[in-house]
Amino acid sequence: MGSRQRLRLGLLHLFARLSRGWQGGLAQRPTAAPDAILVIRPDHLGDLLFTTPALSHLRQRHPEARITALVGPWGEPVLANHPDLDAVWTLPFPGFTRRPKPSPWQPYRLLIQAARRLRRHRFGMALVLRFDHWWGALLAYLAGIPHRIGYAVPEVAPFLTQALPYRPGRHEVLQNLTLVGAEGEGGWERWPLRFPVRAEDGAWAEARFGGERPIAIHPGAGAPVKRWRVEGWAQVADGLARLTGAPMVLTGTAGERSLCEAVAAQTRSRPVVLAGETTLGQLAALFARCRLVLGPDSGPLHLAVAVGTPTLHLYGPVDVATFGPWGPPDRHRVLVSAWPCVPCNRLDYPPERVDHHPCLREIRPEAVLAAARDLLQG
Numbered sequence: 484m485g486s487r488q489r490l491r492l493g494l495l496h497l498f499a500r501l502s503r504g505w506q507g508g509l510a511q512r513p514t515a516a517p518d519a520i521l522v523i524r525p526d527h528l529g530d531l532l533f534t535t536p537a538l539s540h541l542r543q544r545h546p547e548a549r550i551t552a553l554v555g556p557w558g559e560p561v562l563a564n565h566p567d568l569d570a571v572w573t574l575p576f577p578g579f580t581r582r583p584k585p586s587p588w589q590p591y592r593l594l595i596q597a598a599r600r601l602r603r604h605r606f607g608m609a610l611v612l613r614f615d616h617w618w619g620a621l622l623a624y625l626a627g628i629p630h631r632i633g634y635a636v637p638e639v640a641p642f643l644t645q646a647l648p649y650r651p652g653r654h655e656v657l658q659n660l661t662l663v664g665a666e667g668e669g670g671w672e673r674w675p676l677r678f679p680v681r682a683e684d685g686a687w688a689e690a691r692f693g694g695e696r697p698i699a700i701h702p703g704a705g706a707p708v709k710r711w712r713v714e715g716w717a718q719v720a721d722g723l724a725r726l727t728g729a730p731m732v733l734t735g736t737a738g739e740r741s742l743c744e745a746v747a748a749q750t751r752s753r754p755v756v757l758a759g760e761t762t763l764g765q766l767a768a769l770f771a772r773c774r775l776v777l778g779p780d781s782g783p784l785h786l787a788v789a790v791g792t793p794t795l796h797l798y799g800p801v802d803v804a805t806f807g808p809w810g811p812p813d814r815h816r817v818l819v820s821a822w823p824c825v826p827c828n829r830l831d832y833p834p835e836r837v838d839h840h841p842c843l844r845e846i847r848p849e850a851v852l853a854a855a856r857d858l859l860q861g
Contacts, residue, residue, distance in 0.1 A: 525576035528782025536674030542567035601626035703739035717749035724752035
């Protein structure tokens with residue numbers, strides 16, 4: 484732990500001790516709406532999909548409660564149609580916007596403003612689903628929510644009324660299920676990822692592809708070090724086109740369009756490039772009709788899992804045991820770099836070093852094609 488982190492930890496603990504006088508009795512005070520539950524999750528697509536099994540259990544456990552998810556604006560489309568939520572609210576959580584802070588005080592001004600707004604809704608319970616999210620735990624504390632559940636990590640625990648162990652190496656979905664009281668109550672077969680596809684998005688996919696069932700490659704990822712080689716994806720696209728005769732599609736964000744075009748330029752099969760042309764719902768509808776979706780460790784690959792399509796994931800620095808696909812292993816295959824330091828969970832390699840980074844480069848196109856062939860024949 485660096486000096487900056489130690490200072491922050493000390494200040495958080497000091498604040499928690501000093502504020503107990505005016506915040507005292509909070510855990511025991513009855514509320515006007517004890518069945519109003521706030522779920523706090525600041526993350527992006529993949530981590531939000533990993534929370535959906537916990538939301539399903541939470542609804543079963545509290546069928547009459549009003550359950551609200553508080554997510555970043557980037558996360559609202561992920562949960563907007565989840566059947567077990569009554570509302571999805573957004574907050575630009577500091578540290579998750581992928582933009583620089585306008586000032587060092589902005590996160591704390593936002594914290595006070597958001598806590599005041601939340602107090603008016605008198606939530607009876609808050610769940611902080613990210614294990615190290617001290618800001619979210621402090622928000623629930625300042626909002627006067629009497630029952631606050633999260634993980635027993637030093638930065639978070641002072642602001643909770645119930646702190647449960649976070650077990651490194653355990654799958655993130657199981658961590659979330661334990662937090663809502665579902666430990667030992669089944670795995671992916673009972674608690675699958677959920678992303679309902681809207682009728683209008685299904686209609687878009689039908690109009691775009693008719694009766695065809697394409698194969699999609701999503702070559703981008705949130706961190707450059709997770710990405711595989713452009714020429715590797717091009718070889719795989721051509722190989723799958725020869726093997727199946729299916730249309731090949733390259734998907735991604737608008738910022739990943741140049742990556743997808745670079746892959747397409749090296750192919751003979753000339754896949755359709757849809758990067759930057761789909762909403763999240765349309766991407767889900769496209770994946771739902773695909774024969775197979777391939778890509779590196781990324782949120783869109785978990786989206787494909789959520790809509791029930793077979794997937795092939797390429798993993799490098801991130802631990803598969805914690806963040807791998809949540810679904811039947813005969814339909815969701817993982818290829819992992821054989822580099823001896825895997826998993827290091829280090830994602831901060833600068834883009835200029837990634838082209839020479841050995842992690843995912845060790846995975847061979849022949850291995851990807853063989854695994855894809857097995858999934859298609861299964």
